[in-house]
Amino acid sequence: MSNELRIKFWGVRGSYPAPGAGTVKYGGNTASVEVRAGERTILLDAGTGIIPLGRELARSKRTSEIMLLFSHLHHDHTQGFPFFVPAYMPSTKLHIFGPDGMHESLRNVLEHNQSSETFPVSLRDMSATKNIQSVRESQIIVWDEAGVRLAESTAGVGNEAVVIGIHKSYAHPGGVYVYRITWRGKSIVYATDTEGYVGTDKRLVKFARNTDVLIHDAQYLDEHYWGQLEGFPSTQGYGHSTVKMACEVAYASEAGQLVLFHHDPSYSDAMIAGMEASAKTQISETQAAYEGLEILVHSENKISEQYQSPNLHTRDVKYANND
Numbered sequence: 204m205s206n207e208l209r210i211k212f213w214g215v216r217g218s219y220p221a222p223g224a225g226t227v228k229y230g231g232n233t234a235s236v237e238v239r240a241g242e243r244t245i246l247l248d249a250g251t252g253i254i255p256l257g258r259e260l261a262r263s264k265r266t267s268e269i270m271l272l273f274s275h276l277h278h279d280h281t282q283g284f285p286f287f288v289p290a291y292m293p294s295t296k297l298h299i300f301g302p303d304g305m306h307e308s309l310r311n312v313l314e315h316n317q318s319s320e321t322f323p324v325s326l327r328d329m330s331a332t333k334n335i336q337s338v339r340e341s342q343i344i345v346w347d348e349a350g351v352r353l354a355e356s357t358a359g360v361g362n363e364a365v366v367i368g369i370h371k372s373y374a375h376p377g378g379v380y381v382y383r384i385t386w387r388g389k390s391i392v393y394a395t396d397t398e399g400y401v402g403t404d405k406r407l408v409k410f411a412r413n414t415d416v417l418i419h420d421a422q423y424l425d426e427h428y429w430g431q432l433e434g435f436p437s438t439q440g441y442g443h444s445t446v447k448m449a450c451e452v453a454y455a456s457e458a459g460q461l462v463l464f465h466h467d468p469s470y471s472d473a474m475i476a477g478m479e480a481s482a483k484t485q486i487s488e489t490q491a492a493y494e495g496l497e498i499l500v501h502s503e504n505k506i507s508e509q510y511q512s513p514n515l516h517t518r519d520v521k522y523a524n525n526d
C-alpha cells in the first residue's frame with residue numbers, strides 16, 4: 204500500500220471555465236482537486252476539472268470507491284459532475300458529502316442540476332452506488348479499514364484512518380465548507396471561495412493551524428478587489444480573497460506551504476504569474492495552482508520562518524495587466 208499523501212490539481216479556475224490561448228499555462232477548468240491518501244481517493248469539488256479527472260480514474264482503474272467533498276454548491280464547483288465517468292459505472296461506490304443549500308438539501312440541489320429540462324441523464328440514472336449525505340460542521344468524516352462513516356469526535360480513530368474535519372465559513376455568499384484532510388500525521392486544508400477579513404480570519408487560522416499544505420482562494424489582484432484596476436469594478440464582498448489575504452492566513456496558521464487557488468476567469472497566464480511572483484516575495488513556499496500540479500505532502504516546510512512581509516496591508520505591488 205502506498206504510504207504517500209498526494210494532491211493533484213485538475214481544475215483551478217473560479218466562477219466559470221476559461222479556455223483559450225491566454226489560460227494555457229494555469230488552465231481553464233473550474234475547481235476540482237484530487238487527494239490520494241495511500242490507496243484512498245478523495246476529490247474536492249466537481250467543477251469541470253473533474254471531467255478529465257474522472258476519465259483518468261477510469262483509465263487507471265481506481266473507481267471502486269471514491270469520496271467527493273463539495274465545499275458548496277455554486278456552479279463552478281458542481282458543473283462537471285454530470286460528466287464524471289465513474290458516476291456512471293455500476294461497480295463504483297461514491298460517497299458524496301457537502302453542505303445543504305440555503306433552501307434545499309445537498310441531494311436536491313444535485314438532482315436539480317440534472318433535471319430533465321437541463322440535462323438528459325438524471326442523478327438517479329447514473330448507475331454508481333451513491334451515498335449522498337449532507338454534513339455538519341460538528342461532524343468528522345472517517346475513512347478507515349471499516350469503510351466510510353461520520354463521527355462526532357476522533358476518539359478511537361486509528362492512525363490509518365483518513366480523518367476529515369469541517370469548518371463552516373461565512374466569508375462567501377451562502378457559506379462554504381473548508382475541509383482539513385489528515386492522514387498519518389500529515390494534513391491538507393482546502394479553503395476555496397473565502398474572503399479575508401481585516402486582521403485575518405481568526406476562525407480559519409485556528410482551523411488551519413500547522414497544516415502542511417494550505418490551498419487558499421486568491422482570486423483577485425489587490426487593485427481589482429479595491430476597484431482600482433481599469434475596467435474591473437471592485438469585488439469587495441464577493442466572497443473571494445486577494446493574494447495578500449491568502450498569505451496572511453498561511454502565515455498566521457503557520458502552514459507548511461501555500462497554494463493559490465480559484466483564479467479569476469478573466470485573468471491571463473501573465474497576470475497569474477505576476478500574482479504568484481508577488482506572493483513569493485511574501486512567502487517563498489508558495490505557488491499558484493495549475494492543471495496538472497502535483498504535490499507530495501511532507502511535513503518539513505514552515506512558512507513562518509520564511510515570511511518576509513509582516514505588514515501586508517500597506518504593501519503595494521503593481522502588476523502588468525497585459526493579456
Ligand SMILES: [Zn+2]
Nearest residue numbers: 217218279396
Ligand atoms: Zn467558486
Ligand SMILES: [Zn+2]
Nearest residue numbers: 275277375396
Ligand atoms: Zn462560490
